[in-house]
Amino acid sequence: MDNRFLIDSKDLPFCKGCGHAGVAQNTEKALQKMGYNPLDVIFVTDIGCHGIIDKSLRSHTVHGLHGRSVALAGGIAAGLPKDSGKKVVVFIGDGGATIGMQHLLVAAHHNFPMTVVIHNNMLYGMTGGQPSEFTPCGFNTPTAPNRSAIGAIDMVRLMEGVGAAYVSRISGIGDFSDELVEAFSQPGFSLVEVMEICPSYGVKSNPGMKLKQVIESSGLQLHKNKLERSVNHNETYSGFNNSLLTDKLVVEKEFDPVIKGTVRILLGGSAGEGTQSAAEFLARTAMLSGLYATKKGHYPVTVGVGFSAAEVIISDKPIYYSGSTKPDYMLITSQDGLEYAMPRIKKSDTSVILLDSSLETPETASTVISTDLRSKAGSRNAAMLSVFKLIKDYGILSEASLLTAFSRNKLSTKVPVETFTANI
Amino acid sequence: MTETINKQMAFIDGSRLITEACVRAGAEVFVGYPITPANLLYSYANQRYPAMMAAPDEITTLQWMTGYASLGKLPVTATSFPGYALMIESINMALMMELPMVIILVQRLGPATGTATNGAQGDLAVVHGSISGGFQLPTFCISNLQDCWEMSAKAVETAIKLRTPVVLLTSKEMVMTQMSFDLTKLTEIKKSELAVFEGDNLYKSYETKENLIPSFLPVTQNQHQVRFTASTHNKEGILQNTTPEALDNTRRLKAKLDLHLDEFLFYELDETESAETIILSFDITAQASREALHKLRDAGEKVDLLVAKTLFPMPDKYHQILASYKKVIIAEENLDGQYRHLLYGSKPPSHIKGVNAIGRMIQPEEIIKEVNSNG
Numbered sequence: 038m039d040n041r042f043l044i045d046s047k048d049l050p051f052c053k054g055c056g057h058a059g060v061a062q063n064t065e066k067a068l069q070k071m072g073y074n075p076l077d078v079i080f081v082t083d084i085g086c087h088g089i090i091d092k093s094l095r096s097h098t099v100h101g102l103h104g105r106s107v108a109l110a111g112g113i114a115a116g117l118p119k120d121s122g123k124k125v126v127v128f129i130g131d132g133g134a135t136i137g138m139q140h141l142l143v144a145a146h147h148n149f150p151m152t153v154v155i156h157n158n159m160l161y162g163m164t165g166g167q168p169s170e171f172t173p174c175g176f177n178t179p180t181a182p183n184r185s186a187i188g189a190i191d192m193v194r195l196m197e198g199v200g201a202a203y204v205s206r207i208s209g210i211g212d213f214s215d216e217l218v219e220a221f222s223q224p225g226f227s228l229v230e231v232m233e234i235c236p237s238y239g240v241k242s243n244p245g246m247k248l249k250q251v252i253e254s255s256g257l258q259l260h261k262n263k264l265e266r267s268v269n270h271n272e273t274y275s276g277f278n279n280s281l282l283t284d285k286l287v288v289e290k291e292f293d294p295v296i297k298g299t300v301r302i303l304l305g306g307s308a309g310e311g312t313q314s315a316a317e318f319l320a321r322t323a324m325l326s327g328l329y330a331t332k333k334g335h336y337p338v339t340v341g342v343g344f345s346a347a348e349v350i351i352s353d354k355p356i357y358y359s360g361s362t363k364p365d366y367m368l369i370t371s372q373d374g375l376e377y378a379m380p381r382i383k384k385s386d387t388s389v390i391l392l393d394s395s396l397e398t399p400e401t402a403s404t405v406i407s408t409d410l411r412s413k414a415g416s417r418n419a420a421m422l423s424v425f426k427l428i429k430d431y432g433i434l435s436e437a438s439l440l441t442a443f444s445r446n447k448l449s450t451k452v453p454v455e456t457f458t459a460n461i
Numbered sequence: 462m463t464e465t466i467n468k469q470m471a472f473i474d475g476s477r478l479i480t481e482a483c484v485r486a487g488a489e490v491f492v493g494y495p496i497t498p499a500n501l502l503y504s505y506a507n508q509r510y511p512a513m514m515a516a517p518d519e520i521t522t523l524q525w526m527t528g529y530a531s532l533g534k535l536p537v538t539a540t541s542f543p544g545y546a547l548m549i550e551s552i553n554m555a556l557m558m559e560l561p562m563v564i565i566l567v568q569r570l571g572p573a574t575g576t577a578t579n580g581a582q583g584d585l586a587v588v589h590g591s592i593s594g595g596f597q598l599p600t601f602c603i604s605n606l607q608d609c610w611e612m613s614a615k616a617v618e619t620a621i622k623l624r625t626p627v628v629l630l631t632s633k634e635m636v637m638t639q640m641s642f643d644l645t646k647l648t649e650i651k652k653s654e655l656a657v658f659e660g661d662n663l664y665k666s667y668e669t670k671e672n673l674i675p676s677f678l679p680v681t682q683n684q685h686q687v688r689f690t691a692s693t694h695n696k697e698g699i700l701q702n703t704t705p706e707a708l709d710n711t712r713r714l715k716a717k718l719d720l721h722l723d724e725f726l727f728y729e730l731d732e733t734e735s736a737e738t739i740i741l742s743f744d745i746t747a748q749a750s751r752e753a754l755h756k757l758r759d760a761g762e763k764v765d766l767l768v769a770k771t772l773f774p775m776p777d778k779y780h781q782i783l784a785s786y787k788k789v790i791i792a793e794e795n796l797d798g799q800y801r802h803l804l805y806g807s808k809p810p811s812h813i814k815g816v817n818a819i820g821r822m823i824q825p826e827e828i829i830k831e832v833n834s835n836g
């Protein structure tokens with residue numbers, strides 16, 4: 038069995054002396070020591086010089102976007118069958134780890150089974166040697182020749198902070214395959230930050246400086262940290278199998294319809310006061326009489342405050358359009374609802390408006406019926422009471438269908454029907 | 462009238478039908494980041510998909526989805542413009558890798574965060590222009606509850622068959638409004654499966670035969686090396702600059718869709734014999750258009766209606782249909798007629814009219830007025 042991971046470990050696509058070559062060679066050595074075959078490993082590579090390695094690899098390769106390789110690998114690692122026997126390895130640069138920093142934190146947080154190898158040459162090699170968030174104090178780059186003000190982010194410590202199961206920072210000189218073996222052997226998430234040098238930009242901007250010296254003066258420690266964490270491959274599986282099309286959705290016709298044609302109702306109330314459920318109740322009650330119905334809700338983003346409005350259409354014909362511009366009835370149970378409905382109240386001349394008696398009667402050519410809703414049923418049930426009143430007083434649906442519908446509504450287990458029948 | 466109703470009437474919203482249809486068609490994982498008005502899809506997904514992942518942002522969402530897709534599992538997400546904007550680079554990646562997935566885009570009022578709880582049809586140009594280089598994402602649009610079922614299934618099927626990300630375009634009222642709907646109208650949905658490479662000869666991830674669709678192998682393979690690449694690449698999936706083979710592969714991404722366009726062309730044409738006016742609509746405004754059509758016909762007017770369900774790549778068929786009318790009215794809930802401009806350019810001919818609105822649904826009466834106007 039040919040267990041070379043690199044087609045030719047002497048011929049790698051980097052500048053002469055580039056630290057990335059050492060990472061590739063040591064990775065091969067480490068995986069071989071562990072007994073992996075090339076097709077046991079899925080390499081996910083980032084955009085940057087280090088990511089050009091794909092073509093030299095004999096394993097599976099996935100080459101995506103700058104900074105996103107860790108997230109991409111996270112999807113693979115999370116979805117891999119438990120017994121797949123595959124090892125997911127991410128190759129990313131300090132640049133990729135900068136732009137995609139959140140992905141590293143999240144992958145460690147979830148403890149996805151994968152190893153991230155950061156090729157930290159302390160600059161963006163591919164784009165000409167600009168500084169990254171990993172560029173330490175005193176390490177100059179072509180575009181930041183006097184880098185001194187801010188130091189490097191200590192990624193290893195940051196990862197510890199989110200509970201990474203295994204992190205280490207190592208020097209990328211010589212044989213570091215044993216360190217990689219340790220990281221690759223972790224059952225969950227592991228990260229190795231390999232400190233290395235880009236001869237083309239790093240050396241040029243810092244003549245005579247040695248990697249050891251850079252590491253020492255940067256304040257970054259070469260160290261590792263391990264945390265016992267369990268890997269739950271099935272964490273993401275909810276495993277639901279049941280159809281969403283349940284019997285509960287079905288409303289069979291049990292009563293004869295009273296109305297002919299189409300009736301449009303606008304309910305205007307306040308958030309948290311049952312406006313949406315009262316509207317849905319009205320629509321379902323209509324369906325008990327074999328009518329077509331629609332219910333469209335309208336509310337601000339903050340569900341707990343402000344207006345809550347709903348438009349209900351009931352009809353003996355199929356309804357194509359679920360908007361309702363000119364309601365036949367408006368059921369207004371609160372000041373928020375009144376304000377919401379005001380433009381339509383002002384414009385309408387043929388509507389009937391059931392208005393809670395606590396509210397000021399608006400100017401309109403339509404009929405306004407001021408009625409006790411909130412005071413009789415309480416703020417939470419005022420909308421439901423208004424629906425009862427609408428059906429009783431205007432006969433758009435039969436009372437029998439109303440009572441049947443209510444007995445099946447979950448509100449009936451909490452609020453006695455008399456709260457509504459006694460007040461209409 | 463009532464005897465026609467008594468079937469299996471359910472009171473239901475579009476999100477529920479979309480979710481059920483996607484899973485039946487072969488979707489295996491939902492990856493989501495919450496955003497109004499796509500949250501119902503997220504919550505139903507939580508009850509229905511074999512796997513569910515709560516992503517920390519929309520870029521991660523698309524990356525996780527792509528990871529799943531590389532294993533041969535069909536992922537779905539649902540978002541709105543702010544999330545879609547973050548996804549775009551990653552959608553380009555998935556398209557280039559030829560990994561299937563469905564992105565449900567529930568439109569709301571923009572620009573920017575706009576009004577989260579107000580519907581809109583304002584993202585057509587964004588979807589049309591999502592892919593750098595002028596490539597297209599197959600884009601389906603939902604015009605009623607029946608489409609929530611059928612177009613969702615088609616979106617999954619198309620993604621799997623053509624190995625591409627697919628956009629399922631919809632809007633707030635379409636996925637949130639509850640309506641009575643006859644469940645017996647739901648057609649059977651067959652599960653789609655990826656065409657998998659078979660044989661012992663050398664596998665190249667992007668080699669294709671006449672159908673221009675590469676056969677799939679997941680990265681869990683033990684016999685063949687599998688490569689997925691978002692950079693310009695050759696048949697093996699190895700990054701190239703602009704070699705002829707790599708450019709041919711890139712061009713194939715368009716040719717692949719062109720070749721199969723007919724298989725995923727869906728529209729509804731309601732025509733009479735001698736109508737000279739046609740309404741073109743889609744998404745939520747198709748509802749108002751259908752209502753307008755019925756009212757106009759009841760009043761003795763001769764009007765036709767074309768409801769576009771395959772929006773992109775722009776079907777030539779629509780031009781063929783529309784060419785025979787003296788007046789074409791395109792109704793869509795956005796500022797200035799995005800689909801109208803995509804069909805007819807920046808200065809549409811004078812017989813191409815737009816009915817547009819922002820911040821509210823277009824009403825049937827507005828369409829009727831345009832039909833009756835002598836402009």
Ligand SMILES: Cc1ncc(C[n+]2csc(CCOP(=O)(O)OP(=O)(O)O)c2C)c(N)n1
Pocket residue numbers: 084085086087088103129130131132133134156158160161162163164169
């Ligand atoms: C979204 C995005 N922004 C910017 C770039 C340009 N870009 C390509 S590689 C790179 C930096 C690479 O640096 P690093 O990750 O450290 O890799 P190195 O080249 O040093 O190995 C940048 C900024 C890109 N490809 N994508």
Ligand code: SF4
Pocket residue numbers: 050051052053054055056057086087158162163234235236237238
């Ligand atoms: S530019 Fe720097 S990082 Fe890139 S290959 Fe050359 S030496 Fe390596």
Ligand SMILES: [Mg+2]
Pocket residue numbers: 085130131132156157158159160161162
């Ligand atoms: Mg770098």
